[in-house]
Amino acid sequence: MATKHQVIFYPVGNGDTTQIILDNGKRVLFDFRHKECAEEESTPEIDLKATLKKDLEEADRDSFDVVAFTHADNDHIQGSTDFFWLEHAKRYHGEGRIKIDELWVPAAMLLEEATQDQQSEEFVLLRQEARHRLLEGKGILVFSKPQALADWLEPKLKDRGEALSARDHLFVDAGTLVPGFTLVQDNAEFFCHSPFIEHCDDGDIIRNSAALVFNVRLQADGLTYDYLEVGDAEYCDLERIVDITKYHRNDDRLAWDLFNIPHHCSYRALSDEKGDEETTPCEKVAELLMMGKPDSYIVSCSLPVPDTKEAYERIQPPHVQARKTYEKYLKKVDGRSFLVTMEEPNGYKPQPIVFNVAAAGITWEKSAASLGSAAIVASSPSRAGA
Numbered sequence: 487m488a489t490k491h492q493v494i495f496y497p498v499g500n501g502d503t504t505q506i507i508l509d510n511g512k513r514v515l516f517d518f519r520h521k522e523c524a525e526e527e528s529t530p531e532i533d534l535k536a537t538l539k540k541d542l543e544e545a546d547r548d549s550f551d552v553v554a555f556t557h558a559d560n561d562h563i564q565g566s567t568d569f570f571w572l573e574h575a576k577r578y579h580g581e582g583r584i585k586i587d588e589l590w591v592p593a594a595m596l597l598e599e600a601t602q603d604q605q606s607e608e609f610v611l612l613r614q615e616a617r618h619r620l621l622e623g624k625g626i627l628v629f630s631k632p633q634a635l636a637d638w639l640e641p642k643l644k645d646r647g648e649a650l651s652a653r654d655h656l657f658v659d660a661g662t663l664v665p666g667f668t669l670v671q672d673n674a675e676f677f678c679h680s681p682f683i684e685h686c687d688d689g690d691i692i693r694n695s696a697a698l699v700f701n702v703r704l705q706a707d708g709l710t711y712d713y714l715e716v717g718d719a720e721y722c723d724l725e726r727i728v729d730i731t732k733y734h735r736n737d738d739r740l741a742w743d744l745f746n747i748p749h750h751c752s753y754r755a756l757s758d759e760k761g762d763e764e765t766t767p768c769e770k771v772a773e774l775l776m777m778g779k780p781d782s783y784i785v786s787c788s789l790p791v792p793d794t795k796e797a798y799e800r801i802q803p804p805h806v807q808a809r810k811t812y813e814k815y816l817k818k819v820d821g822r823s824f825l826v827t828m829e830e831p832n833g834y835k836p837q838p839i840v841f842n843v844a845a846a847g848i849t850w851e852k853s854a855a856s857l858g859s860a861a862i863v864a865s866s867p868s869r870a871g872a
Contacts (some may be wrong), residue, residue, distance in 0.1 A: 491704045494840050495827050497827040500789050502516065504516040514585050520565030521564065535569055549584060550585075552590055554698060555591070557697035557717050567608045573619060588626065590626075593696070595609075596616050596638070597638070614684075629678055630696075659680060661678065662677075664678060669710075674704050676701075682726070695723050699714075699715070701713070706817055713746070719749070720748070721768050725769075725770040741777045744783050747812060751788045753803075760805060767815075775812070780819065783822050784821065786824070787849045790828050796817070829838060
């Protein structure tokens with residue numbers, strides 16, 4: 487039987503939630519952003535809780551194989567502590583809560599101190615959950631092991647009478663494959679681009695710089711396709727990723743058929759200057775954009791990005807100047823489409839953007855609402871295996 491994976495982007499406003507459903511049924515969820523107002527029919531954002539629960543029920547499941555929080559910003563974790571079963575306290579158990587078989591978090595999430603902002607309570611709960619799982623030695627992978635985290639962990643392991651190396655298998659370094667997934671067993675593998683140890687050991691933790699960034703390689707009947715899953719990285723972070731990846735001769739991990747662009751189409755993911763009409767990307771980011779394969783797609787997990795006078799003056803993302811740049815480079819590599827989660831099929835009631843990944847290529851499965859009937863737009867694997 488032919489292999490088929492899915493990558494699904496959910497319209498949650500200026501925020502991220504993406505799910506990868508592998509051909510073998512494994513489910514990997516990146517980030518979770520549920521707005522309570524989305525439970526009302528009048529709002530454009532999707533009711534994420536209801537959508538994911540229905541999806542899992544239809545699959546006869548009550549858990550995700552992996553839930554990865556790229557970082558702890560509110561637009562990537564909002565509503566998560568009401569939705570998921572948290573192992574560290576019984577008050578967060580209960581019927582209807584969705585279980586996490588394995589939690590993926592950056593080291594920064596275990597080290598950050600709580601702040602007095604609106605997201606602090608949920609962040610603290612997720613930090614407690616990550617620390618609990620790490621101490622228990624199961625159900626978690628932590629990305630990078632800075633000295634600050636080792637200093638926190640080692641005395642606790644001593645108190646438990648365990649070797650200081652007892653949790654080493656739960657840490658994943660940048661530039662390596664994530665254990666638990668292989669092309670042989672799953673037709674999928676996850677290559678960690680970031681975070682680097684320096685993101686937590688050089689002083690204050692900057693969430694965006696210390697966030698998870700992956701190359702997800704999906705294989706279908708011997709052909710491979712690459713998905714770049716990027717959190718809220720800025721241009722300087724991407725420059726570092728490009729430099730280090732090329733230094734280690736892992737250039738193929740920069741190529742992409744599908745690119746979840748950083749920071750909700752912010753110009754800051756391209757350069758330190760927005761530009762008047764469009765953003766001029768810095769050299770290394772331009773190089774990354776040129777790594778797009780023919781028939782590729784770019785997705786912006788953001789509010790609509792209209793080409794209006796007001797949009798050019800907008801301070802917060804999304805930025806129309808950035809959109810024009812992404813579209814320009816997508817054209818250069820003979821890509822397919824630049825898609826915005828809160829625009830498809832319209833801005834009034836957007837639906838999840840679904841991509842099928844199979845031997846025939848990456849296909850964008852357009853919703854019935856966009857064409858009046860169900861349709862699929864296919865891209866041929868012009869550079870399959872690249």
